[in-house]
Amino acid sequence: MRQDTKLQQRALLDNIPDMAWLKDRDCRYLAVNTAYLEILGIPEHAVLGKRPDEIWPAEIAEVYLRTDRAVLKSGRRRRYEETRPDPFGIARWFETIKSPIRDKAGRIIGTVGISRDITERKLAESELIKSRTQLRELSNYLQSVREAERARISRELHDELGQTLTALKMELGWLKDRLPVEPGMLRARLDRLVQIVDHSVTDLQRIASDLRPMILDELGLASAIQWLAQNFSERSSLSIELSFELADVVYSKDVSTAAFRIVQEALTNIARHSGAASARIVARHSGNELELDISDNGRGMDVAGSRREQLGLVGMSERAHMLGGSMEIDSAPGRGTCISVRLPLLTDKVATAAAP
Numbered sequence: 001m002r003q004d005t006k007l008q009q010r011a012l013l014d015n016i017p018d019m020a021w022l023k024d025r026d027c028r029y030l031a032v033n034t035a036y037l038e039i040l041g042i043p044e045h046a047v048l049g050k051r052p053d054e055i056w057p058a059e060i061a062e063v064y065l066r067t068d069r070a071v072l073k074s075g076r077r078r079r080y081e082e083t084r085p086d087p088f089g090i091a092r093w094f095e096t097i098k099s100p101i102r103d104k105a106g107r108i109i110g111t112v113g114i115s116r117d118i119t120e121r122k123l124a125e126s127e128l129i130k131s132r133t134q135l136r137e138l139s140n141y142l143q144s145v146r147e148a149e150r151a152r153i154s155r156e157l158h159d160e161l162g163q164t165l166t167a168l169k170m171e172l173g174w175l176k177d178r179l180p181v182e183p184g185m186l187r188a189r190l191d192r193l194v195q196i197v198d199h200s201v202t203d204l205q206r207i208a209s210d211l212r213p214m215i216l217d218e219l220g221l222a223s224a225i226q227w228l229a230q231n232f233s234e235r236s237s238l239s240i241e242l243s244f245e246l247a248d249v250v251y252s253k254d255v256s257t258a259a260f261r262i263v264q265e266a267l268t269n270i271a272r273h274s275g276a277a278s279a280r281i282v283a284r285h286s287g288n289e290l291e292l293d294i295s296d297n298g299r300g301m302d303v304a305g306s307r308r309e310q311l312g313l314v315g316m317s318e319r320a321h322m323l324g325g326s327m328e329i330d331s332a333p334g335r336g337t338c339i340s341v342r343l344p345l346l347t348d349k350v351a352t353a354a355a356p
């Protein structure tokens with residue numbers, strides 16, 4: 001019967017693909033499974049009755065004895081991660097769980113343990129963290145390239161094409177002054193041409209401002225947000241209230257671009273999704289941070305809902321993170337939405353992007 005119990009115990013241990021063992025109160029091995037023996041590379045009889053410091057290298061044995069004693073003393077299960085070299089000397093990660101064994105009276109008579117090789121999982125985890133960081137850096141870089149490109153095209157449209165259209169209008173004016181009064185049809189045609197040029201100038205200014213408003217670089221964030229709010233109010237029926245503290249602060253280009261683009265996307269969302277009649281933008285300084293709240297009284301949204309793939313909100317949050325800041329969304333269906341952003345003003349960028 002005793003022999004049977006031993007065989008059953010052995011079968012149970014061997015059925016576990018991870019290293020498994022039983023130890024007594026003195027931390028001596030009572031049983032180990034085949035997986036354990038394969039890793040140790042010594043026969044069972046050389047293990048049974050021994051303590052960890054008799055079969056493992058000193059620094060590993062020290063950990064095993066310490067954790068065994070902690071389990072024996074506390075009577076509680078312990079779970080920890082450890083590294084250990086494989087037979088080729090390459091470090092591998094293990095997750096080890098140790099629990100106390102009690103007799104019928106509840107006294108602790110030993111410990112049971114299991115140790116799983118989690119190297120693949122650890123590698124996958126660090127690979128995931130690495131590729132996430134890379135993705136974030138790449139998106140940061142692409143954002144700054146895109147912003148620089150937009151600024152360049154906007155300036156070129158304004159300076160080059162704008163000048164050309166102005167010259168064209170002057171030439172048309174010159175021509176009109178020298179046209180004979182009759183036939184009137186020619187003068188009417190010229191007036192029409194001047195109108196077309198005027199329309200083109202308006203379109204050009206709108207396209208250039210949409211790309212990157214010059215006001216942002218020339219007059220700063222407060223003026224640019226004011227301009228943006230006015231623009232939105234004109235294009236939609238939204239009434240926007242602005243409260244801008246410390247309007248004369250000069251922000252770095254990174255901060256003003258991020259803040260401007262975040263407010264722009266938030267207002268676009270309000271106009272597109274909220275159905276709100278009014279919105280409010282509050283900007284204030286707290287410590288070394290610029291705090292922006294963009295709120296509306298619209299239909300709100302389910303914040304925990306599936307908006308992960310929706311890149312507007314993700315992009316806003318990424319912009320804040322890129323500068324070492326953060327973004328929070330406070331919203332619920334029927335309760336309106338408030339987007340709060342914090343942007344540090346003086347700290348170095350967390351993810352540095354090589355701007356062109």
Ligand SMILES: Nc1ncnc2c1ncn2[C@@H]1O[C@H](COP(=O)(O)OP(=O)(O)O)[C@@H](O)[C@H]1O
Pocket residue numbers: 269270272273274296298299300301307310311312313314337
């Ligand atoms: N101010 C808001 N009011 C109500 N719903 C909003 C608001 N802002 C965002 N949402 C919701 O969150 C979703 C995600 O927004 P966003 O990431 O900007 O993507 P998109 O605007 O392209 O749909 C929107 O589709 C909308 O359902």
Ligand SMILES: [Mg+2]
Pocket residue numbers: 265268269312313
């Ligand atoms: Mg959007």
